Amino acid sequence: MCGGSRFLDVGPEYNPGLVSLIPRLICAGGSLSGQLFQAMRQSIIDGASDTAAELAQQALAIGVDPLEAVNQGFAAGITFAGDQFGCGQMFLPDLLASAEAMKAAINILEPEMLKRGSQREALGKIILGTARGDIHDIGKNLVATILSASGFQIFDLGTSVTPEEFVAKAKEVDADIVGISALLTTTMAGQKAVIEALDRNGLRPRVKAIIGGAAVTQKWAAEIGADGYSRNAIDALELAKNLMSKVMNKGTAQA
Amino acid sequence: MRPRIQLLTPELIGRILCEAFELLMSPGVRVGSAPVVELLRSAGVEVNDGVARVPEQLVRNCMASAPRDFNLYNRSGEKAVHYGGDDVHFDPGSCCVQMLDPDTLEARPSETRDLVRLIQVTESLPQFAAQSTAVVCNDAPSAIGDLYRLLVVLQHSHKPVVTGSFSAAGLQGMIDLLAADSGSQDNLRKKPRAVFDVCPSPPLNWSEFGSHNLLELARAGVPAEIVSMPLAGGTAPVTLVGSVTQHAAEVLAGITLHQLAGPGSPVVWGGAPAIFDMRTGGAPMGAVETAMLNMACAEVGKHLGLPTHGYLVATDSKFVDAQAGAESARSAMLGALTGINMISGAGMLESLACHSVEKLVIDAESIASAYRLVRGVETRGATLATAMFAQTGLSGEFLKLKETRAHFRQEQHLPSPVIDRSARGSEPPSDAFTRARARVNELVSQYQKPSFPEDVLRKYQSIVEREADRAGVASALSGD
Ligand code: B12
Numbered sequence: 001m002c003g004g005s006r007f008l009d010v011g012p013e014y015n016p017g018l019v020s021l022i023p024r025l026i027c028a029g030g031s032l033s034g035q036l037f038q039a040m041r042q043s044i045i046d047g048a049s050d051t052a053a054e055l056a057q058q059a060l061a062i063g064v065d066p067l068e069a070v071n072q073g074f075a076a077g078i079t080f081a082g083d084q085f086g087c088g089q090m091f092l093p094d095l096l097a098s099a100e101a102m103k104a105a106i107n108i109l110e111p112e113m114l115k116r117g118s119q120r121e122a123l124g125k126i127i128l129g130t131a132r133g134d135i136h137d138i139g140k141n142l143v144a145t146i147l148s149a150s151g152f153q154i155f156d157l158g159t160s161v162t163p164e165e166f167v168a169k170a171k172e173v174d175a176d177i178v179g180i181s182a183l184l185t186t187t188m189a190g191q192k193a194v195i196e197a198l199d200r201n202g203l204r205p206r207v208k209a210i211i212g213g214a215a216v217t218q219k220w221a222a223e224i225g226a227d228g229y230s231r232n233a234i235d236a237l238e239l240a241k242n243l244m245s246k247v248m249n250k251g252t253a254q255a
Numbered sequence: 256m257r258p259r260i261q262l263l264t265p266e267l268i269g270r271i272l273c274e275a276f277e278l279l280m281s282p283g284v285r286v287g288s289a290p291v292v293e294l295l296r297s298a299g300v301e302v303n304d305g306v307a308r309v310p311e312q313l314v315r316n317c318m319a320s321a322p323r324d325f326n327l328y329n330r331s332g333e334k335a336v337h338y339g340g341d342d343v344h345f346d347p348g349s350c351c352v353q354m355l356d357p358d359t360l361e362a363r364p365s366e367t368r369d370l371v372r373l374i375q376v377t378e379s380l381p382q383f384a385a386q387s388t389a390v391v392c393n394d395a396p397s398a399i400g401d402l403y404r405l406l407v408v409l410q411h412s413h414k415p416v417v418t419g420s421f422s423a424a425g426l427q428g429m430i431d432l433l434a435a436d437s438g439s440q441d442n443l444r445k446k447p448r449a450v451f452d453v454c455p456s457p458p459l460n461w462s463e464f465g466s467h468n469l470l471e472l473a474r475a476g477v478p479a480e481i482v483s484m485p486l487a488g489g490t491a492p493v494t495l496v497g498s499v500t501q502h503a504a505e506v507l508a509g510i511t512l513h514q515l516a517g518p519g520s521p522v523v524w525g526g527a528p529a530i531f532d533m534r535t536g537g538a539p540m541g542a543v544e545t546a547m548l549n550m551a552c553a554e555v556g557k558h559l560g561l562p563t564h565g566y567l568v569a570t571d572s573k574f575v576d577a578q579a580g581a582e583s584a585r586s587a588m589l590g591a592l593t594g595i596n597m598i599s600g601a602g603m604l605e606s607l608a609c610h611s612v613e614k615l616v617i618d619a620e621s622i623a624s625a626y627r628l629v630r631g632v633e634t635r636g637a638t639l640a641t642a643m644f645a646q647t648g649l650s651g652e653f654l655k656l657k658e659t660r661a662h663f664r665q666e667q668h669l670p671s672p673v674i675d676r677s678a679r680g681s682e683p684p685s686d687a688f689t690r691a692r693a694r695v696n697e698l699v700s701q702y703q704k705p706s707f708p709e710d711v712l713r714k715y716q717s718i719v720e721r722e723a724d725r726a727g728v729a730s731a732l733s734g735d
Contacts, residue, residue: 091533093488133422135456135464138489142536185352185391186400186421214608215352215391217364232535 033064037073040105044077045084047097049104056108066109067118074105078149085146086234092142099149122153124176124244127169129161131190136183139213139233143179146233147240163190163197170198170207176247177240182213191216192224199225208243212236257341258631260592262551263499268558271496275503276311278459283308284508287463290470294515307508314507317514323560325478325521327385327415328446330436330705335415336384338450338478338523338562341594343629344384345587345622346417347377347615348569348603349452351390355604355611357692360574362609365390367407372612373602374411375702376695380615382622385415387599390610398726399719402428405449406715409436413705417480417599419452423467426451428722430475435714444476450523450597452482455505457490466512473517480523480564480597481509486538487548489531495544499551502528506556523597524556525564527607540569540606541582549586550593562596568618569600569607575614575688579604583614584621591625613691616698620673627668635662 036059043052052074059069081098084090090098113119128144130137137159148154155169161180170178178198180191191211198204208227211220221229227243230236263271283306286292292302301308324339336344354365373389388404395403401421408416409432420426429451430443437443453469456462461469472479483505485491487498506524513522528548529538539545549565556563567586572578583601590598600607601622602615636642636658643658653659670676673687673694723729 085534088534092531092536093533133464135462138486138536184421185393185397189397215364 036064037069037076040069040073041077041080044074044098044101044105045081047094047101049097049101052101052105053108056105060109060112065118066112066116067120069109070106070113070120074102075151078102078151082146082149082237092145095149096145099145102149123151124240124247125153125155125173126177126179126240127155127157127166127173127175128179128181129157129166130159131180131182131187131194132160132162133190134182134184134187135159136181136213139183140179140181142233143181143212143236146237150237152240163194166194167197167201167203170203171201175207177208177210177243179210179212179236179240182211182216185215188213188215188220191220191226195224195226206247208247210236210239210243256631257629258592259341259594260550260589261554262547263554265558267496268555271500271503271555272559274500275507276314278501278504279309279311279314279508281308282306282459284504285460286466286512287461288466291461291466291512294470294512298515309508309511314511317511317518318507318559318561320514320518321510321522321561322519324562325447327450327478328448329415330413330448332446336597338521338596340596341557342596343591343594343598343626344596345568345598345601346383346385346387347373347389348566348600348607348610349387349389349417349419351603351608351610352393353605353609354390355573355575355609355613357611357613357688357695362573362605364393365610366394367392369610369612370404370407371411372695372699373610373615374408376612376615376698378412378414379698379702380619382619382626383414383601385417385597386412387416388418389602396723396726396728398728399425399428399722401425402432402719402722405429405432406719409433409715410707411704416449417452417597418449419482420468423464424725425722426468426471428718428725430471430477431718432715433477435711435718440475447476447478447521450478450480450521452480452525453509454482454484455509457483457485457505458501459505459508461505461508461512469509469513470516473513473520473522476517476520478521478523479513480525481506481513482525482527482564482566483509483552484527484529484538485548486529486531487544488533489536491528491531493531495530495548495551498528498548499555502526502548502552503555510561521562523564524553524559524561525597526552527566527599528552529566537571537606539571540566540600540603541571541578541586543585546586546589549595550589553590553593553595557594563594564597564599565590565593565595566600566607567595567598568622569603570614571604571606573605573609575604575611575617575691579614580617580621580687583618584624587618587621587625588628591622591629612695613688616671616673616691616694617687620670623668623670633665635665 040055085095144154144156180194182188182191195209210228211226216229228239230239286307295307326334327336329335353362354369370390377383377386386408391400433449434440434443483502485498485501491498491501529545532539553563553565567590568583570579570582601618602610673690
């Protein structure tokens, strides 16, 4: 994906003003839904919340399946944005705008998806927080942004989170992964404490624990029995995806 | 004439302060702890839902009680650092968690031996007026890591120390250790050897931990350095001037708390402002805009007549390479030209996460050059050149002149062998990193550890044991 243009080729310009024509065109076998999906993708890439919301509304108005609108339209945009960010073509403010636009679209489509019982499956549920006594949260927030933009459902507990709070939330939402950030050598012990608490409560190995932060090393991750660590947000995404495949395999193996 | 550089006009500083005072009222400042809320309320400040609205008049009163300048003292009780006016000092960056291994070129968790090496080199270089608790010792129990670092520095150095604590609970032990070093709490107050960095959390948040330490330092009369770290675009407005304004508001709020708790206690208008890297979310300490932020923030502090501090001479590179050299030398010059009283950061790589003692000796050369620059173009003697020409005529024999011999040491900074100016000879030339390694080894081999009276060591021991007990770890008095 790297090196490509920031802008997808939208093809013949989609004109939202033509919405009244859409049903007729679709009936006539035109590929306007294809154009609509492309416009949806572009609205996310542009970080244009208003346009994204408008397109979502139009999709509902002309009877496009909302799940399809997400999967073929909006989500493609966020995947593209994530990739572009990963290779330095898009920047954090762009990515955040894309995530906002995604939210705007989903907000409109969600009620209809609920009605149809066609909820979009999240890639997995991840709890994030900074260890007790630590107020550094920039890195953790970045990880949350990337993971959530990529389809994970994120529960961000904020900064200075106790092991008990991690455990309680993991139980409450039936989490797949718990991610603990710590930037201080003094608070890294908190990562260990969370993992121990997850063990004590019988949540592991089903729930995976991952860690990160400036001083975190492979050695530390191994020492405290973490299921993984990463040095940046992009690697955190890979890590989470890999762990999810293990979570899934385990699920079927046990079944 | 001393050369200087100025980024802000007096008019712009006026606007910055004006908006900073506005910010202190709306949205106000988040304050974390009950004692702070109480202190502010007793001064008539309105605090609702943990947010204080601090009126300008109170801030101005508090600024008036803050000293315009103060000194740090060395172990023998002599003045060694003057915080105030345009005096410029440098110290190595603080608190790195990793060390660049010169053999493998890998960053590995820092240990006591690394801290000792950094101290030994800092001790012998006149460019560094103060030591810092430069790295965290991963081989010591982390629960008392901040105390332990300070102990190692005190055991190996005569110079003043720039330090800081990682938690509220850790501060008292460190103050006690310094009091033991000074002979008594009272001596420490009169002749402080250390200054403590204390950080608000951007934006406009004096967390429980930060504000607790600020108040305790004020009460103990131990100098506090308010290190506000707005990251422009991430945790502060994206414009440089907007971040400078937020910085001013955070420091003004800090000074207010500090002076309410301990009127007249020394406090520094410090900072580690940086831009926010829009690709990585990091804090690029080597960026020129980061240097500009440090300069502009210090200019506001100087305008208010307060002692100043900044974080420069650091790089984002992972190696001691051309990027490291360029970024660090550039900001050393800019900081010196601004007249910042204490400039922390030398030796640091990887956006403050990793230290290198080899980088430290190279940075020392940049700092020496910066000092030379700041001295400017001086005049010596009654004429500029004619008196010397009267002696040489057109012979060109300046090397023989007594003036040459008398003045070349002031006119030129004579670099250490870290800087290569040699003519190519039979030996193959070396690069700066290789020369830096040799220089480090040389300085370390020349270093002599100060000796300590038994009773001071015993006091150290008992404080460390007490703190280890408190933190629930086995005590470790070592560092030799
Ligand atoms: C910005 C910063 C601050 C800001 C934080 C603002 C905020 N809202 O987060 C402020 C000014 C508040 C601050 C305060 C302090 N800081 Co600070 N800070 C930094 C700095 C310069 C950058 C951190 C950062 O944001 N990096 C950018 C992000 C994007 O990177 P990251 O955090 O590493 O995250 C990435 C990866 O690690 C990974 N990751 C992170 N978390 C997770 C979690 C999971 C699950 C996974 C998979 C991956 C992952 O992905 C992230 C995205 O790429 C670091 C130095 C450094 N280079 O790390 C010091 C640093 C961490 N701080 C340090 C210190 C000492 C402090 C203070 C104690 C200072 C003081 N005396 O008051 C206080 C701490 C207070 C407390 N109790 O927490 C030291 C730590 C020393 C130590 N003992 O460990 C450092 C190393 C700097 C130094 N040399 O002094 N700090």
